[in-house]
Amino acid sequence: MNSITDDLHAMREHYDQAPLRKADLNACPLKQFSVWLGDAVSAKVYDPNACSLSTVNSQGQPSARAVLLKALEDGQFIFYTNYNSRKASHLTQNPNACLHFPWFALQRQVVVTGTVSKIDSLRAEEYFNSRPLQSRLGAWASSQSEEVDSRESLEKSYLDAKEKFGGDPPKPPHWGGYALTPETIEFWQGGPSRLHDRFFYQSLENSWSIRRLNP
Numbered sequence: 001m002n003s004i005t006d007d008l009h010a011m012r013e014h015y016d017q018a019p020l021r022k023a024d025l026n027a028c029p030l031k032q033f034s035v036w037l038g039d040a041v042s043a044k045v046y047d048p049n050a051c052s053l054s055t056v057n058s059q060g061q062p063s064a065r066a067v068l069l070k071a072l073e074d075g076q077f078i079f080y081t082n083y084n085s086r087k088a089s090h091l092t093q094n095p096n097a098c099l100h101f102p103w104f105a106l107q108r109q110v111v112v113t114g115t116v117s118k119i120d121s122l123r124a125e126e127y128f129n130s131r132p133l134q135s136r137l138g139a140w141a142s143s144q145s146e147e148v149d150s151r152e153s154l155e156k157s158y159l160d161a162k163e164k165f166g167g168d169p170p171k172p173p174h175w176g177g178y179a180l181t182p183e184t185i186e187f188w189q190g191g192p193s194r195l196h197d198r199f200f201y202q203s204l205e206n207s208w209s210i211r212r213l214n215p
């Protein structure tokens with residue numbers, strides 16, 4: 001075996017933080033999520049609102065990438081992106097998506113599945129206008145997911161946007177948000193002897209079922 005494989009075999013964490021018990025859970029997984037997000041913030045987890053977004057295209061080909069959760073409103077998880085990007089193309093072909101929050105420093109993960117829809121353009125504009133100027137210009141400069149011939153071309157696009165819009169770039173028409181309406185939310189807390197705690201919420205008509213899953 002090569003040494004990297006030896007190293008990988010030897011990498012092993014012991015999960016020793018407070019367990020998650022059914023009695024501790026909020027009946028509403030969105031409230032439970034807010035508590036855990038708050039814990040991640042308090043613990044100074046790096047990028048606590050970053051998650052992996054998984055999508056699937058019409059051929060069943062999956063892909064994943066990180067996005068930032070920017071709001072939790074009306075029971076929906078909201079993130080922003082470029083509507084011409086690869087992820088947006090996938091979401092047009094198939095609105096089913098998954099968000100994975102990897103709070104490894106807390107020996108926790110949360111996995112959310114559901115369907116997405118585009119958010120209202122005015123709501124996206126409100127958030128867009130609250131972003132730093134560099135990010136707003138960057139949204140104009142990047143044809144996200146398309147090939148760019150060089151770093152210089154990308155930087156030129158940014159300078160062109162700066163020259164065109166100055167200090168007040170409007171929201172690009174191709175930039176906006178998605179709201180994921182959750183159908184399932186799973187909370188995972190690492191435990192000793194690999195006996196992790198997993199609780200799986202499933203959306204019912206007006207409530208949520210909660211089941212404990214084997215680790």
Ligand SMILES: Cc1cc2nc3c(=O)[nH]c(=O)nc-3n(C[C@H](O)[C@H](O)[C@H](O)COP(=O)(O)O)c2cc1C
Pocket residue numbers: 047050063064065066067068069079080081082085086087088144145
């Ligand atoms: C920590 C982190 C946060 C990110 N947040 C976003 C985001 O909120 N929106 C976004 O469009 N891309 C974000 N990205 C970049 C994406 O991961 C991805 O590279 C980009 O959206 C293009 O993905 P696509 O080609 O699959 O559409 C983030 C990347 C990282 C590492």
